[in-house]
Amino acid sequence: MESSDHSENIDHILKTWNFEPGRLTARIIVSSDGRDVLQMRIEMGLLQMEIVGRPDGERPYDFDSYLEYLSAQFLTEPTAPLTEDDCVEIDREFVQLYHRRICWLALREYEKAVRDADHTLALMDLCRDHSDDEEWIDSHEHFRPFVMFHRIQAKALIELEKHTPEHAIEQLTEGVEQLRTFYETEGAEEGEEFESDELHVRLIELRETLREQFDVGQTLNEQLDEAVANEHYEQAAKLRDRIHRREEPH
Template structure:
């Protein structure tokens, strides 16, 4: 290559966009053809990802992702086993989606973070349902609580942006119960261990921070749960009406 050709040299990017140890730095920028792309600064350079579809821009068998390709195959024949190549591509997609998801969270693009978390969880479901390799399945299931945590966090922050702090707090409460249900179903934690689980603790801390920051006492749903638990059914009926009016203001 001609040493005067700098078209493939990214020194100018690295020199103006410093890597910061311990801090995830991402941005959306415009590629040479005008499309938006997502970039993450890493120690040895940068990662560039597509915003939609598969992060590497590939279209496996003309599908937007390998997940969509496999789902189409299982619609035809649900008994088809995953091949070794399928497993390789699934693992590639997992890693790519992880990098893009944490970038969306860093950029506060919470709806996109939820989208990629849902994609990852669907991949996990597919692995669990169509593979007989328990060790390989467990290698993904090990990360399910972490993906759920990201999704719960992002969903709550969407509620905070679009609705009210009360909605965000209720979303976090719902998410905590989803996480608890998963742990119980998998036999991963007993009650005391769940209470001290790091992901659970972080969700509770976020919920209580929002409660304190926005001066939110008991939410309507929390008041409803307490009324039902104490058999105050008339009060519970009134609270249900208030919740219904809030959710459907027509």
């Protein structure tokens, strides 16, 4: 029996970084060659991911991701069908991006979470547009609201950190409407009850928590919507001016 290389043994990591059931724990560490890597503690060990490009560090056909590779292929062959190998690689990339996205959310790296959510949504669009396998397409589309939910959350928390609670609340309202549009156009035939949908409820709860925590009444955009609905056009014009001034770079 060959002796093992102690440098490859990760017992010391697992003993000092306990797995906590029901809680996602992740961290960024510096690897032996000096690059930052992302680690996620799982029950049977840990996952290590690259922080840019594909989480597994691979460069499919010298592209940063399989999405980039396929997008380049479809520029020259727009009607080319996805092959079985393409589908396998797409599914791999979906799973990898999911793990990295939830780590970014746990670490409050919201811009990186948005980046990976956008990548996932673009991959879903590509599947929908270039596959004839409805069952395979649906297996991804089923998770679109969940990815949108993560993106909406992250965008709102970016607004909270960089701007104001009012911006975050407006971002959540905009996100709720995006989610509503998806359910109305894609999920209506399944009888989705949007108002009681868990993702919708959680976004509304976050919005109202921010409103209460930071003592925000009606936002400027909410006041504008009300003024337009009530045909108070002079007031609406003043509100538009205020919103425009607020959004101007200082």
